[in-house]
Each structure stands twice: as C-alpha cells, then as structure tokens.
Amino acid sequence: MLPSPWDAVSAFVDDFSILMKHTLTTVAEALIGLAVGIVVGFAMAIIMDRFNLFYFGFRPLLIVTQTVPTIAIAPLFALWLGYGIAPKILLVSLTTFFPIAVGLVDGYRSVDSDMVDLMRSMGANEWKLFRFVKFPSALPNFFSALKISVTYSVVGAVISEWVGGVNGLGVYMIRVKNSYSYDKMFAAIILVVAVSLIFMAVVNILRRYIVFWKAEIK
Amino acid sequence: MAIFEARNITQSYEGVPIIEDICLALNHGEVVCLIGASGVGKSTLFQVLSGMKKPDSGGVFLNGEDITGKTGMVSYMLQKDMLLPFMNVIDNVALPYRLKGFKKKEAREKVRSYFGQFGLEGAQDKLPDQLSGGMRQRAAFMRTYFFGREVVLLDEPFSALDELTKADLYEWYLNIGGELGLATLFISHSLEEAVSLSNRVYVMSGVPGRIEAEVAIKRRGSLREFCSTSEFSEYKNRLRDLL
Numbered sequence: 298m299l300p301s302p303w304d305a306v307s308a309f310v311d312d313f314s315i316l317m318k319h320t321l322t323t324v325a326e327a328l329i330g331l332a333v334g335i336v337v338g339f340a341m342a343i344i345m346d347r348f349n350l351f352y353f354g355f356r357p358l359l360i361v362t363q364t365v366p367t368i369a370i371a372p373l374f375a376l377w378l379g380y381g382i383a384p385k386i387l388l389v390s391l392t393t394f395f396p397i398a399v400g401l402v403d404g405y406r407s408v409d410s411d412m413v414d415l416m417r418s419m420g421a422n423e424w425k426l427f428r429f430v431k432f433p434s435a436l437p438n439f440f441s442a443l444k445i446s447v448t449y450s451v452v453g454a455v456i457s458e459w460v461g462g463v464n465g466l467g468v469y470m471i472r473v474k475n476s477y478s479y480d481k482m483f484a485a486i487i488l489v490v491a492v493s494l495i496f497m498a499v500v501n502i503l504r505r506y507i508v509f510w511k512a513e514i515k
Numbered sequence: 516m517a518i519f520e521a522r523n524i525t526q527s528y529e530g531v532p533i534i535e536d537i538c539l540a541l542n543h544g545e546v547v548c549l550i551g552a553s554g555v556g557k558s559t560l561f562q563v564l565s566g567m568k569k570p571d572s573g574g575v576f577l578n579g580e581d582i583t584g585k586t587g588m589v590s591y592m593l594q595k596d597m598l599l600p601f602m603n604v605i606d607n608v609a610l611p612y613r614l615k616g617f618k619k620k621e622a623r624e625k626v627r628s629y630f631g632q633f634g635l636e637g638a639q640d641k642l643p644d645q646l647s648g649g650m651r652q653r654a655a656f657m658r659t660y661f662f663g664r665e666v667v668l669l670d671e672p673f674s675a676l677d678e679l680t681k682a683d684l685y686e687w688y689l690n691i692g693g694e695l696g697l698a699t700l701f702i703s704h705s706l707e708e709a710v711s712l713s714n715r716v717y718v719m720s721g722v723p724g725r726i727e728a729e730v731a732i733k734r735r736g737s738l739r740e741f742c743s744t745s746e747f748s749e750y751k752n753r754l755r756d757l758l
C-alpha cells in the first residue's frame with residue numbers, strides 16, 4: 298500500500314513545522330559529528346603521515362573497522378550514552394573520520410618525492426613542506442572524501458535516531474511507521490534525501506572554489 | 516680558484532657502489548656539463564652535491580668551506596619542472612622567498628620585475644598548466660634563481676622539451692646565466708646540448724660511475740653559428756668516442 302506522491306506532499310505540508318524541527322536536530326547532529334570527524338581525521342592523517350608505524354599499523358585497522366555496519370554499533374552507543382545527542386555525534390564522527398583520514402594521508406603521501414627533496418633543498422622544514430606542498434596537494438583527496446563523509450553523516454544520524462532518541466528525522470520515521478502513516482514516512486524519506494543532496498551540493502561548491510586548479514572528475 | 520668542488524665522492528645504495536671517486540670543480544661564471552649514459556649515477560652525484568645525500572666518502576666544498584651533507588647551499592633544479600599546480604606562476608616563482616619567511620605580498624613584489632627578463636611577461640597570474648613546456652621550464656629556472664645561490668645544479672633541465680624550444684632555451688640560458696653571474700653544472704645525455712652550452716664537459720662512464728674524461732670547449736661566435744661549424748661536429752665526435 299504505497300502512498301501516492303500527492304499523499305507524501307500533502308503530509309509534508311500538514312506536518313511541515315514538526316518536520317522542520319526534526320530536520321534541524323538531524324542536521325545539527327550530522328554537522329557536529331562531521332566537524333568532530335574532520336578534526337579527528339586531520340589529526341589521524343598527520344600522525345599516519347609522520348610515522349610509518351602508524352601508517353602501516355592503522356590504515357588496515359581502519360579499513361577493517363569500516364566493515365562493521367553502523368546499524369550494529371548504534372544500539373551499543375545508545376546503551377552507553379543514552380537517548381540524547383551524544384551517541385548520535387559519536388556514531389557520525391566514527392563513520393565520517395575514516396574517509397577523511399585515509400583520503401588526506403594518501404594525498405600527503407602521493408606528493409612526488411622529488412618535490413619533497415626540492416623543497417628540502419630550498420631549506421623547507423616539515424611545517425613549511427606541509428603548508429606549501431602536502432596540504433594543498435591533498436585538498437582534492439580531502440574533498441572526494443568529504444563528499445562520501447557528508448552522506449555518511451546524514452545516514453549515521455538517522456540510523457542512530459532509529460535505535461533511540463527524542464528528536465530527529467529518524468525518531469519521526471519510527472513514530473509514523475508505528476502509526477502506519479506511510480505518507481508521512483515518505484515525506485521524511487524525501488527530506489533525508491534532500492538534506493544529503495544539499496550537503497553534497499555545498500561540498501561541490503566549496504570544492505570548485507578551493508580546488509580551483511583541478512577540473513571536477515566525474 | 517674553483518668556487519665549487521667535489522672531492523673523491525663515493526656513494527653506494529645498499530652496498531652496491533653507484534659512483535666512485537668523483538672529483539670535479541666549477542669556476543665562477545662557468546657552464547659545465549656532466550654527460551653520461553642513463554643509470555651511470557649522474558642524479559645520484561647531484562643528490563650528494565646538493566646535500567640531499569651524505570656520501571660514503573669524499574666531500575663537497577663551496578668557496579673552500581666543507582658543505583658535505585648540507586642542503587640549501589646551492590640551487591638545484593630537476594628535469595620535471597616541479598611547479599605547484601595550485602599556485603599561480605608568480606607565487607610558484609616567489610616560493611623561495613616564502614620559505615625564507617616573507618609574506619605573500621612581499622615575496623611577489625620581490626620577483627615581479629624579473630618576468631620580462633625571464634621571458635615570462637604576462638604569465639604572472641596564470642596557473643602552471645596554462646603555460647607551454649618551455650615557459651614552465653623558464654619559470655622553474657626563475658624559481659631556482661630566486662633561491663639566490665651562485666652555484667646552480669640542473670639535472671637534465673632541457674630533456675623534456677621539444678627540439679625548437681630547446682634551441683631557444685639554450686641561447687636564452689647562456690645569456691641570462693651570464694647576466695646573473697651564475698656558475699652552472701648541468702646534466703645531459705645529449706652531445707649536442709653538452710657542446711652547445713658548456714665551457715667544459717665531464718664525461719662519466721663505467722660501473723660504478725667515474726669521471727673518465729674532461730673536455731674543454733671553445734665556442735666562437737653566436738650559438739647559431741657555432742652549431743654549424745666543423746669544430747662543433749668534432750667536439751661531438753670526440754665526446755661520443757669517450758662515452
């Protein structure tokens with residue numbers, strides 16, 4: 298018994314203010330989690346770049362941890378941290394930091410070793426090498442990673458809300474599902490998709506300005 | 516007296532000797548070529564001369580001072596232009612000043628007036644990808660110049676360029692090198708290039724690589740004229756026999 302698109306639209310209009318409130322919560326969780334993920338990702342990438350031991354030790358470990366499905370750990374976080382915003386942020390940061398860390402470190406490490414030699418021969422120290430060569434060189438990788446991470450962030454927040462919460466699109470979805478209001482369910486799904494698309498569009502716009510020297514690779 | 520000297524340099528990779536007992540000298544204002552087959556150890560020698568690598572034995576001297584294993588004492592340029600794709604040409608060229616701690620604006624002001632001299636007028640605000648191969652190499656050379664060292668090491672600076680661009684750049688380099696008072700040691704595997712540009716040529720050969728010969732070149736008249744003389748071909752033949 299699928300609702301017609303018209304049903305979904307009218308549900309959207311009817312529930313507009315409630316939907317917006319929930320969307321705001323989900324967006325906030327996604328953005329805060331993403332911000333934490335980016336900061337942690339940056340730190341991890343620098344450590345992995347600096348120390349081979351961490352690169353060869355952490356990178357495979359990170360890839361293994363990524364195969365653990367989000368839906369499996371979300372209930373654990375709810376158990377430990379309750380129904381507030383904290384378990385959502387933790388889950389989102391955990392899923393988003395990984396592409397960022399790996400993208401950045403691979404970017405740093407892809408810098409031509411002759412370029413590194415040349416910079417050193419001109420007296421560059423580690424910081425200047427990072428600032429003038431490694432960091433800008435890794436920006437295209439960073440944005441490719443960020444594109445993945447922003448979609449993870451929305452999905453992560455919603456899944457986290459499914460397993461327990463008071464606010465957010467995930468919570469709303471569970472409620473309307475329990476009352477068999479599939480039209481509202483569809484309205485919520487459309488909103489989740491819209492939020493993801495807006496996040497991706499923002500990343501694309503930022504990328505175009507910041508990574509101006511590289512044409513977009515489709 | 517030589518301003519730059521390598522004395523008895525020996526270097527190996529993982530126990531395999533690559534170059535052995537290399538001695539060479541560079542005088543003020545000279546252009547000297549190091550020629551040799553690919554794999555003979557020319558770039559390895561340059562890594563030692565530029566301080567990137569410490570040799571197993573031997574030393575590098577600048578104005579009599581021991582600079583073995585010290586980077587930043589001589590300018591060093593590679594075959595690949597190594598321009599940073601995300602910086603416009605003026606910022607690429609001004610990079611040595613940025614590394615010395617100048618602000619972006621100050622660094623730009625320091626290099627701006629040189630663009631004409633380096634044949635790069637109008638290229639200041641372009642990205643490296645928008646330049647031709649010859650212009651990119653000139654920009655790379657300009658950046659090397661602003662590093663401000665009298666001794667310039669160029670590792671196959673012209674190898675990636677097409678014939679016509681090369682011919683232009685040879686003449687350009689002789690002029691600008693003279694104007695700026697540089698002492699240049701460059702690597703080549705082209706006899707033509709070696710004879711065209713150099714006051715002297717070191718010939719490197721063998722395993723491990725050694726300097727087996729040194730040939731002085733007397734150029735008369737302009738480069739264009741010199742290239743069509745019989746002396747030019749004789750020099751080339753002589754180098755070919757030595758290789």
Ligand SMILES: Nc1ncnc2c1ncn2[C@@H]1O[C@H](COP(=O)(O)OP(=O)(O)O)[C@@H](O)[C@H]1O
Nearest residue numbers: 528529533551552553554555556557558559560
């Ligand atoms: N990093 C390295 N590790 C081990 N061997 C090397 C390394 N770099 C160069 N070699 C070896 O040293 C020799 C000389 O190389 P190179 O100096 O690049 O020669 P050229 O510049 O004359 O072509 C080659 O046989 C090469 O295989």
Ligand SMILES: [Mg+2]
Nearest residue numbers: 557558559670
């Ligand atoms: Mg070489």
